[in-house]
Amino acid sequence: MIDLHRQAFKEEAYELLAELESSLLELEERPDDQDLIGRVFRAMHTIKGSGSMFGFDDIASFTHEVETVFDMVRNGKLTVTSRLVNLTLAARDQIRAMLDAADSGAETDLQASAGIIVGLRELAGFGAGGQAAPERREEAAPQKKDPVTYRIRFVPPRDIFITGTNPLNLLAEMKELGTCTVVAQTDGFPPLEEMDPEGCYVYWDVILTTDQGENAVRDIFIFVEDDCDLKIEVVAEHSRYDEQQDYKKLGEILLERGDITPDEMKAVLSRQKRFGELAVSEGILPEGKVNSALAEQKHVKEVRQEKQVADASSSIRVPAERLDLLVNLVGEMVTVQARLSQTAALRDDAELMAIAEEVERLTAELRDSALNIRMLPIGSTFSKFKRLVRDLSAELGKQIEMTTEGEETELDKTVIEKLNDPLVHLIRNSIDHGIELPEAREAAGKPARGTVHLAAVHSGDSVLITIADDGAGLDKEAIRTKGIERGIISASAELSEKELFNLIFAPGFSTAKTVSSISGRGVGMDVVKRAIEALRGSIDITSVRGQGTRITVKIPLTLAIIESLLVKIGNDAFMLPLAMVDECVELTREDVARSHGRNLARVREHLVPYIPLRRHFRIAGAPPEIEQIVITQVNGMRVGFVVDHVIGEHQTVIKSLGRAYKDTEGISGATILGDGSVALILDVPQLVQAAEVAQN
Known part of the structure; x- marks a missing residue:
């Protein structure tokens, strides 16, 4: 059970670290945004509290140092600077390394942790021992706030003990904030035979007077707030100019809390007895709730305040x-x-x-x-790239801004995971090859700061992801020269612009004049193309010299179940992804004769190359008199596949092939048809590539 809780903490911590990174990058642009500062502090506070609870003491101790600094920022004692953001990002990376080390058993780099802590303490004006420098302490002396009285109702979830949380520790922590009165409510206890010995049936009403503010109260419950029912109301504010006056009557408090209705209160008031005694004797209220209201009345006679309600939220985490x-x-x-x-x-x-x-x-x-x-919003992946752009632009001495659009566009989580590496390669290339140095941009009449724009949009059953930059654009002559040097094309070859740009996807192709830690070795774009095609996607490039480059990646929404076109060759069934299919046309014996042995068909006055699948897969038997050409779009090019019969659309549940057939060329998977037979799913881009290689 402990291992499960530790794993749950790690999953939550990874999510918080991702949120922390995006918040810090936004904070660097808007250093005065109090909401962002609060998000950073709360993320650190949650990691610290949960880490300590589940035995990650090294993480809790290290995170405490960062949390302390951001508490100073939150209270106006320290301003956000680039150095603070850099140190906090480094701390975020160190916490992630500690989490990873917990699984692998690797040693944590204690020297890196110590360096970050020293930097944070220096920035905050603390000495090596953690004591504030005298002159700093004088500047940062907080202004005394007027106390406020809060009414808090804390209803923990039934399984709070199972998750490893002790609610009494939270109540004890609250007492440290000021004058505190706690009343336990026990009216939720079931009969003994129905009671779960591991369940929590108690909830608490707390009256707290403090000058620390509501944030300090919320911070205590920060890592259980999503699971519990928590209400915080301001019932009185106190200043030195307060006039002494009686606090609300008992009935008013109970009515305000929602523990009694106006009609019930009128019925009780019509009697001669005291309100609380009547409410209990009539069975309208349990004695605990009356005692709680009396405790509030007594407490607030000494200190005062006004109401503010916070909604509780709940969620469920599924592996x-x-x-x-x-x-x-x-x-x-x-x-x-x-x-x-x-x-x-x-x-x-x-x-x-x-x-x-x-x-x-x-x-x-x-x-x-x-x-x-x-389905997950692709924005979760986009946010990771902001850090990548920030770090690489600093390393290369460039000024680059990353903008995003369509973060809410949803994709299957499996697709998002497999898409991460290809997108990293594309963005790194845009930064290194695309965006120029500030002085070169200014000389070309451009702003010194370049832009990399990342966008996503739904297109039918696919998603289009665009990476666009306003950099130098692709040099067609340099690409052509490199292609000839590498033997990819002949010196006399006439290529369209699209075909020329597609050369950069050849293995080992690079136009970089120097090899750097980022690029220049010719490894990357061919990997990108293979990864995209493995997802049954396509990639397209457009570029204008001096204005920039746009790369568009088309990816299916999901890899589990797809719409396909069912075709047959002899007795064998095959599937083509419907998203790639443009149309189907007939191929007669006369059409074949007119092409004089070349695999070309004239479709509406345009020549379309085709691949005879019967010949490609060496399927025995004679084809029918009239065959069918299924015309597809592959990287912007129309290519046909000749089959015997087109059966129609089919909902295809993708099954992976066994190890023996894993590397079969032109086949990406299989599916089971309604009659129990197996149909192979064709890998369209791979078939086209194989045909091109065979032709050359």
Whole structure:
């Protein structure tokens, strides 16, 4: 159980570190934004508190140092500077390294931790021993705030003990903030036979008077607030000019809390007894709630305040493995549903067909719901790249701003994970090869600061991701010269602009004059292309010399279930991803004869090259008199695939091939049809590439 809690902490910590990084990068641009400062502080406070709770004492101790500095920032004692942001980003990286080391058992770099702590203490005006420098302490002396009285109702979740949290520690921490009265409420206890010995049935009402502010109160509950029911109300503010006056009556307090209705209060007031005694004797209220209201009345007679309510929120965390299992089961269900529909059609049974149609509808809804659960906004990936741009631009001496658009665009989590590395390569190339040095940009009449724009938008069942820069653009002549040197093209070859730009995806191709830590070795763009094609995506480049380059990546929304076109060659069935299919046309014997042995078809006055799949896969048997060409789009080029018959659209549940067939050229996976037979899913880009190689 402890291991599960430690793992849950680590998952939460990784999320907080990602949020921390994006907040710090925004804070560097808006150093006076109090909301951002609060987000950074809360992230650090949560990591510290949860880390200490689950045995990550080194992380808790280290994070405490950063939290202390940002507490000074939050209280106006310290301003946000580039050095503070740099040190905090370094601290964020160090915390992540500590989390990673907890799994691998690797040693943590204590010297790096010590260096960051020394830098933070110097920045905050603290000495090596943690004591503030005398002149700093004088400047930072806080102005005395007027005390405020809060009414707090803290209802912990039933399983709070199981998560390792002791609510009494939270109450004890609250007492350190000022004058505090705590009343335990026990009206939630069930009968003994129904009681869970590990459950918490108590909740607390707290009356607190403090000059620390509401943030200090919230910070105590910061790492349990999402799971508990927490209400904080300001019931009185106190200043030296307060006039002495009686506090609210008992009935007013209970009515304000919502513990009693106006009608119930009128019924009680119509009697002669004291309000509290009547409410208890009539069974309207438990004695604990009356005692709590009396405690507040007594407390606030000494100190005063006004109401402010905070909403509690709740969420649920599900391991990714469970979502993957759910999607796999839905995939199996789609296959069974296809079999049911086919069986119903063959038997010509109206009642069975009606059931099959209902199952098909429900399966489609379940499929869409299951896939939507795995969808994540791509903004979670975009935020990581801001740090990359910041660090690389500083390393290269360039001024670069990263802008983003469409962060809310959703993609399957599996696709997002596999997309991270290709996008990193593309952005690094934009920074190194695209954006010029400030002096070169100014000489060309451009602003010294360059821009890398990252955008995402839905396009049917795919997502278009664009990386655009306003840099120097691609040098077509340099690319052509390098292509000839590498033997990729001949000196007499006539290439279109698109074909010329596609040369940069050749293995080992690079136009960089020097090798740096960022690029120049010719490793990267070919890897990018392979990674994108492995996701059944495509990549397209447009560029204008002196104005910039735009790279567009087209990726399917999900890798689990796709819409495909089912085709047949002899008795063998194949699938082509429907997103790549433009149209289907007939190919007759006369058409083949007119091409004089070349695999070219004239489609609406345009020549389209095609690949005869029967010949490519060496399938025995004679083709029909009229074959079909399925025309697809691959990297902006139209290519046809000749098959015997086009059956129609099909919902394809992708199954991976076994190890023996893992590297089969031109096949990316398989699926099971309604009759139980297997259909292979064609890897369209790989088939085109293989045909180009064979032709050369």
